[in-house]
Amino acid sequence: xxxxxxxVVVGNEILTGKVEDTNSPFLARELYALGVQVRSxxxxxxxxxxxxxxxxxxxxxxxVVITTGGVGPTHDDVTLxxxxxxxxxxxxxxxxxxxxxxxxxxxxxxPPLLRMADLPRGMELVDQAELRIPCVRMGNVWVFPGExxxxxxxxxxxxxxxxxxxxxxxxIWTLKDEGELAPILEETLALHPKVTIGSYPVYxxxxxxxxxxxxxxxxxxxxxxxxxxxxxxPPTSVVRTE
Amino acid sequence: xxxxxxxVVVGNEILTGKVEDTNSPFLARELYALGVQVRSxxxxxxxxxxxxxxxxxxxxxxxVVITTGGVGPTHDDVTLxxxxxxxxxxxxxxxxxxxxxxxxxxxxxxPPLLRMADLPRGMELVDQAELRIPCVRMGNVWVFPGExxxxxxxxxxxxxxxxxxxxxxxxIWTLKDEGELAPILEETLALHPKVTIGSYPVYxxxxxxxxxxxxxxxxxxxxxxxxxxxxxxPPTSVVRTE
Numbered sequence: 001x002x003x004x005x006x007x008v009v010v011g012n013e014i015l016t017g018k019v020e021d022t023n024s025p026f027l028a029r030e031l032y033a034l035g036v037q038v039r040s041x042x043x044x045x046x047x048x049x050x051x052x053x054x055x056x057x058x059x060x061x062x063x064v065v066i067t068t069g070g071v072g073p074t075h076d077d078v079t080l081x082x083x084x085x086x087x088x089x090x091x092x093x094x095x096x097x098x099x100x101x102x103x104x105x106x107x108x109x110x111p112p113l114l115r116m117a118d119l120p121r122g123m124e125l126v127d128q129a130e131l132r133i134p135c136v137r138m139g140n141v142w143v144f145p146g147e148x149x150x151x152x153x154x155x156x157x158x159x160x161x162x163x164x165x166x167x168x169x170x171x172i173w174t175l176k177d178e179g180e181l182a183p184i185l186e187e188t189l190a191l192h193p194k195v196t197i198g199s200y201p202v203y204x205x206x207x208x209x210x211x212x213x214x215x216x217x218x219x220x221x222x223x224x225x226x227x228x229x230x231x232x233x234p235p236t237s238v239v240r241t242e
Numbered sequence: 243x244x245x246x247x248x249x250v251v252v253g254n255e256i257l258t259g260k261v262e263d264t265n266s267p268f269l270a271r272e273l274y275a276l277g278v279q280v281r282s283x284x285x286x287x288x289x290x291x292x293x294x295x296x297x298x299x300x301x302x303x304x305x306v307v308i309t310t311g312g313v314g315p316t317h318d319d320v321t322l323x324x325x326x327x328x329x330x331x332x333x334x335x336x337x338x339x340x341x342x343x344x345x346x347x348x349x350x351x352x353p354p355l356l357r358m359a360d361l362p363r364g365m366e367l368v369d370q371a372e373l374r375i376p377c378v379r380m381g382n383v384w385v386f387p388g389e390x391x392x393x394x395x396x397x398x399x400x401x402x403x404x405x406x407x408x409x410x411x412x413x414i415w416t417l418k419d420e421g422e423l424a425p426i427l428e429e430t431l432a433l434h435p436k437v438t439i440g441s442y443p444v445y446x447x448x449x450x451x452x453x454x455x456x457x458x459x460x461x462x463x464x465x466x467x468x469x470x471x472x473x474x475x476p477p478t479s480v481v482r483t484e
Binding site (some may be wrong): 009012013014015016017018019020021024025026027028029030031032033037038039040041042043044045046072073074075076077105108109110111112113115147148149150167177178179180181182183185186189196197198199200201202203213215 | 251254255256257258259260261262263266267268269270271272273274275279280281282283284285286287288314315316317318319347350351352353354355357389390391392409419420421422423424425427428431438439440441442443444445455457
């Protein structure tokens with residue numbers, strides 16, 4: 001079984017289109033490569049109540065929840081308060097995190113930066129040699145900052161902890177359109193019920209018309225279904241396979 | 243009051259990172275420009291039950307819901323079935339949509355393409371002179387295809403229907419970091435409680451350290467709050483304003 005994941009993106013700036021969310025597409029690719037099934041991506045506002053409600057409702061239905069955004073020293077950074085709300089615990093100064101922040105910032109430590117040491121009670125610091133400030137998690141909820149460079153650095157330090165079974169995936173790029181492909185895909189699915197087939201048309205201007213994806217936990221079934229589709233397509237309509 | 247919106251992105255290809263969702267960032271910018279408040283963006287799998295549940299639960303809490311993806315002739319295009327599930331109606335052949343599809347495709351009409359005329363009972367075709375195939379909506383739920391070119395063409399044809407009151411927005415790009423800005427922002431919010439202030443730090447490599455956004459329905463309050471912040475910042479730390 002694959003682990004399941006929920007990605008929660010916190011930020012008014014995403015909802016208002018001021019900043020483009022590059023973290024969730026990156027994370028979707030990463031989790032897929034690790035064999036983790038992302039069930040949903042939810043983008044919500046910087047509101048303690050909303051963050052708390054979403055996490056309280058959805059965290060129990062997923063193996064892992066990853067939040068990005070809303071972490072920092074200003075008034076609009078409320079993700080940690082939302083986590084505390086979800087778990088019904090207070091936010092309090094975490095002495096070890098305070099020590100780490102004091103060491104990291106040294107003389108440049110403006111008092112508001114210490115707010116980043118105010119964590120939900122019971123939150124765990126997840127240390128990695130390559131990180132000067134550790135990751136934090138509360139149960140299955142991992143809280144990451146939204147700034148893409150820091151987000152990636154922290155994620156890459158801990159990504160191997162999330163590895164699950166690999167997905168088997170094959171692709172076919174074809175010149176046939178979806179109207180012609182539909183019956184072929186249905187016949188293939190009837191013969192190979194263990195696979196999932198995705199069909200992704202693109203607008204003219206590419207060297208193919210539709211990309212097909214064939215997926216399953218069963219590598220042999222994926223290969224068989226791919227061959228089944230290829231048998232039904234005129235070879236001149238197949239641009240490439242993978 | 244601003245209209246509120248929910249964006250629902252349907253597609254396994256987004257959740258698995260195979261295809262990057264460019265529609266929701268575009269739509270977020272568009273809706274903000276139209277004065278519509280996007281409350282949430284939810285990305286979910288190509289599953290009738292999931293789509294139905296999300297729409298049933300969330301459509302009543304928003305003025306408008308816009309879905310992208312999962313529309314087309316193949317087996318994995320199930321958004322319309324999900325809408326039918328949400329509204330508790332059957333899917334049936336829509337004679338006018340059938341006529342339009344036959345005219346559009348002409349002799350090239352493969353039978354599966356006609357499935358795009360199978361719509362939830364009661365779905366309304368929203369015609370625009372510039373569209374050869376109309377938009378569709380069911381109550382406050384507008385269903386758009388996921389392919390970005392077609393999505394944009396359809397959206398741009400109907401976008402003016404969604405216009406609400408404009409948002410007032412000002413920005414400040416500054417060299418100060420969030421630790422220094424935090425008390426300034428809090429003092430400004432205490433003086434100008436009608437505004438919302440966002441603080442968006444970037445990683446070194448930009449010509450600024452933090453972008454501040456000041457928003458409200460009240461244009462004068464936005465201007466006042468922006469001036470208040472500028473009064474408290476050394477002029478040499480302000481890169482630009484807008």
